[in-house]
Amino acid sequence: MPRTIVKTHAIVLHTMRMGETSSLVTLYAQECGKLKAMARGARKPKSRFGAALGLMTEVQAVCYVKETRDLQTLSECTLLKPAPDLSQSLERLSFGSAACELVDRLTIEGENNPRLYQCLSGVLHGLAEVEPEQVESLFWYFQLRAAAALGYRPELRQCITCQRELVGPSSWFSAALGGGLCSVCGPGNGVRLAQRSLRFLAVLQGLRTYSKEALPQAPAQRGEIRMALRGFLEYHGGEHSRLRSLDFLDGLNRAALPA
Numbered sequence: 001m002p003r004t005i006v007k008t009h010a011i012v013l014h015t016m017r018m019g020e021t022s023s024l025v026t027l028y029a030q031e032c033g034k035l036k037a038m039a040r041g042a043r044k045p046k047s048r049f050g051a052a053l054g055l056m057t058e059v060q061a062v063c064y065v066k067e068t069r070d071l072q073t074l075s076e077c078t079l080l081k082p083a084p085d086l087s088q089s090l091e092r093l094s095f096g097s098a099a100c101e102l103v104d105r106l107t108i109e110g111e112n113n114p115r116l117y118q119c120l121s122g123v124l125h126g127l128a129e130v131e132p133e134q135v136e137s138l139f140w141y142f143q144l145r146a147a148a149a150l151g152y153r154p155e156l157r158q159c160i161t162c163q164r165e166l167v168g169p170s171s172w173f174s175a176a177l178g179g180g181l182c183s184v185c186g187p188g189n190g191v192r193l194a195q196r197s198l199r200f201l202a203v204l205q206g207l208r209t210y211s212k213e214a215l216p217q218a219p220a221q222r223g224e225i226r227m228a229l230r231g232f233l234e235y236h237g238g239e240h241s242r243l244r245s246l247d248f249l250d251g252l253n254r255a256a257l258p259a
Ligand SMILES: [Zn+2]
Pocket: 159, 160, 161, 162, 163, 164, 181, 182, 183, 184, 185, 186
């Protein structure tokens, strides 16, 4: 079986130590989707990969790819954009990790999705720029965009069952049915989600860019939005899609709740 050389822009999603000096790197590539590759010698002091294999960095990668093999070989990796500076808060850093984890868990190797690549690149750099009160909204926006790029955009303006416009004070949301439900169809079929939360998500879904200027501030009742979006993505991602980075954030949020 001949091997192919792939040269592509990619974002580093995950790295893991392999043996004494190598790393197993998971990349999300603009040209070919998720790619797992062995970077031999990456942890040697004078490695040719240098700082290019840090989490969330954007790189130009050259890989030797063999279709019969699960693990490919990373031949070269040049830094294009350093990882965004998220050191200003643990929350920003955790959302950045969660975005990488989400792309890792919701994709399979070799499926090209340039839209998803753009979403990931957008949220990582957006997280370094938005105001503190916009951070979680930006992550929700990313979740909605990622769901759409993966082919399961939730319906947020009309009842998913009867197509009535969602205007009443009470509404429901169902991950399995794929969106909002009205007060007639909702009971027994979804979880309660305040109309304000649903409208807010619909506004986010309609945004065209990750810009700080366009992003609205999150409403007060964040918990139910958090749960609805997370449940939606985990449902569609299947059994391996539990997002551990979000477990960590949920723990922080619980700790921050007033007694
Ligand atoms: Zn309905």
